[in-house]
Amino acid sequence: MNSILRTATLCLVSAAHLTAAPADKLPNIVIIYGDDIGYGDFGCYGATAVKTPHLDALAKGGMRFTSAYATAATCTPSRFSLLTGSYAFRQKGTGILPGDAKLIIKPGRETLPSVLQRAGYKTAVVGKWHLGLGDDSGTFDWNGDVKPGPPEVGFDYSFIMAATADRVPCVYVENHRIVGLDVSDPIEVSYKKPFPGLPNGVKDRETLKMQWSHGHNDAVINGVGRIGFMKGGKSAIWEDDEMEQTFARQAVSFIEKSKDQPFFLYFATNDIHVPRIPNKAFVGKTDMGPRGDAIVQFDASAGQLVATLERLELLDNTLILVSSDNGPVLDDGYKDGADEKIGNHKPAGPLRGGKYSLFEGGTRMPFISYWKGRIQPGISDALISQVDLLASLAALTGQEFDKTGATDSQNHMPVILGESKQGRESLVEDAWGLALRHGDWKFIPPGSTRDKLGPWNQVKIPAPGFLFNLKDDPGETRNLATTQPDKLKELSTRLEEIKSGSTAVSN
Numbered sequence: 001m002n003s004i005l006r007t008a009t010l011c012l013v014s015a016a017h018l019t020a021a022p023a024d025k026l027p028n029i030v031i032i033y034g035d036d037i038g039y040g041d042f043g044c045y046g047a048t049a050v051k052t053p054h055l056d057a058l059a060k061g062g063m064r065f066t067s068a069y070a071t072a073a074t075c076t077p078s079r080f081s082l083l084t085g086s087y088a089f090r091q092k093g094t095g096i097l098p099g100d101a102k103l104i105i106k107p108g109r110e111t112l113p114s115v116l117q118r119a120g121y122k123t124a125v126v127g128k129w130h131l132g133l134g135d136d137s138g139t140f141d142w143n144g145d146v147k148p149g150p151p152e153v154g155f156d157y158s159f160i161m162a163a164t165a166d167r168v169p170c171v172y173v174e175n176h177r178i179v180g181l182d183v184s185d186p187i188e189v190s191y192k193k194p195f196p197g198l199p200n201g202v203k204d205r206e207t208l209k210m211q212w213s214h215g216h217n218d219a220v221i222n223g224v225g226r227i228g229f230m231k232g233g234k235s236a237i238w239e240d241d242e243m244e245q246t247f248a249r250q251a252v253s254f255i256e257k258s259k260d261q262p263f264f265l266y267f268a269t270n271d272i273h274v275p276r277i278p279n280k281a282f283v284g285k286t287d288m289g290p291r292g293d294a295i296v297q298f299d300a301s302a303g304q305l306v307a308t309l310e311r312l313e314l315l316d317n318t319l320i321l322v323s324s325d326n327g328p329v330l331d332d333g334y335k336d337g338a339d340e341k342i343g344n345h346k347p348a349g350p351l352r353g354g355k356y357s358l359f360e361g362g363t364r365m366p367f368i369s370y371w372k373g374r375i376q377p378g379i380s381d382a383l384i385s386q387v388d389l390l391a392s393l394a395a396l397t398g399q400e401f402d403k404t405g406a407t408d409s410q411n412h413m414p415v416i417l418g419e420s421k422q423g424r425e426s427l428v429e430d431a432w433g434l435a436l437r438h439g440d441w442k443f444i445p446p447g448s449t450r451d452k453l454g455p456w457n458q459v460k461i462p463a464p465g466f467l468f469n470l471k472d473d474p475g476e477t478r479n480l481a482t483t484q485p486d487k488l489k490e491l492s493t494r495l496e497e498i499k500s501g502s503t504a505v506s507n
Helices: 003-009 053-061 075-084 112-118 240-257 290-311 386-396 485-500
Strands: 010-012 028-034 063-069 122-128 157-161 172-174 188-190 229-231 263-268 318-324 364-370 378-380 400-402 426-430 434-438 441-444 447-451 457-461 466-469
Touching: 028 075, 028 290, 053 290, 053 318, 053 364, 075 112, 075 386, 112 122, 112 263, 112 386, 122 240, 157 240, 240 263, 240 290, 263 290, 290 318, 318 386, 386 400, 426 485, 434 485, 441 485, 466 485
Parallel strands: 028 263, 028 318, 063 378, 122 157, 122 263
Antiparallel strands: 010 400, 063 364, 157 172, 188 229, 318 364, 426 434, 434 441, 441 466, 447 457
């Protein structure tokens, strides 16, 4: 790209009424990103069967959002959008990835961490990655340098799992190396065929300490069936019930080592994702079994990070954002009692659907922004998407970014800071198909989508589609497609234009 064209495509995203912080006063930024956490899973969003005092304190002292969205109802595309500022549907191969997938963010592409690096931040990702590792060069080796990965897309430090806790390989990767690997016991990974002689979740089902309900019956690691097959690496295999404490320790260590310069921490936990195996310190903290106990554990991890910031006298100069990658699910492949013990708890709150669904429960998330002394406590119903974090944080730190890559990111930093209630006009929701929210209106085109929280109902969406007024009907129970034909046509046409790329998602 020549210099003139590049200058033309660079977008300065600072709003006129939002002045970027001086270089010596740049705030630290911490994103606490949950997994499969629903709109109704925190006390501050109405939960009573599970206690989340640390998250509730952040909400009480900051801004709690009622119309904030992940971009997709599954993990990989939401994480892709958060880091790149672009909806995942615009790039092929951004669906739920296997554990041996190649990196889907091309090195050199503008990302949220690379933008912050330019501003002088030290950047880190700790926890779940699920965006692939390696490339098609033929040089990738689990037992050597595991790259390209987070360090190649803007992170100075990374301590991650490759995919999810229910997928192999069940090891941690620190920067470019598997942690604790014995080179005499190399790792092999396959998503095509099993390794002869090793146990699997079908033939050795009676030996499992957690039974599967569907899938999750390939390799058996730590007595739990997983997706995919793995051989070797015994010294490097994680302990499931120690995972979140391990991630929290690494996050605290990064904060401690980075306290003398601006830092960005993307803390992406695995707590509520299956298999749910909370630490013994949290077992029995709720009456809902492992899923409820894992929510308490997530809250404790968030509290540990906040306590560290307070101990280091950094809390007054740290912006904390809390959200989740997609909506809730109960039975997601393991028999852990999530359905049977749910009681009166409503993981998606008043919303319909959950993970994998185009209904609101799939993508409308809890979202909390906290900055002691800067953000005044309150509740905001402004429409905002996680895809906006790149542009918003770029504005906060005085950085430009290449709009040709971050196609969909908009600067809504004043909304995040509670200084404005004017959020987006429209946003896209993705779950093996796209839906459009425009103001108070929601359009889901003809097709099908999942409902409930697992086991699911498959809901057929007849022509001309579903049209809901979310202000009057947040539970999406009254289809207005036939009584509001003009609004239906407006949103249907707009969604087709967005999908084709002929129009952007407006602000």
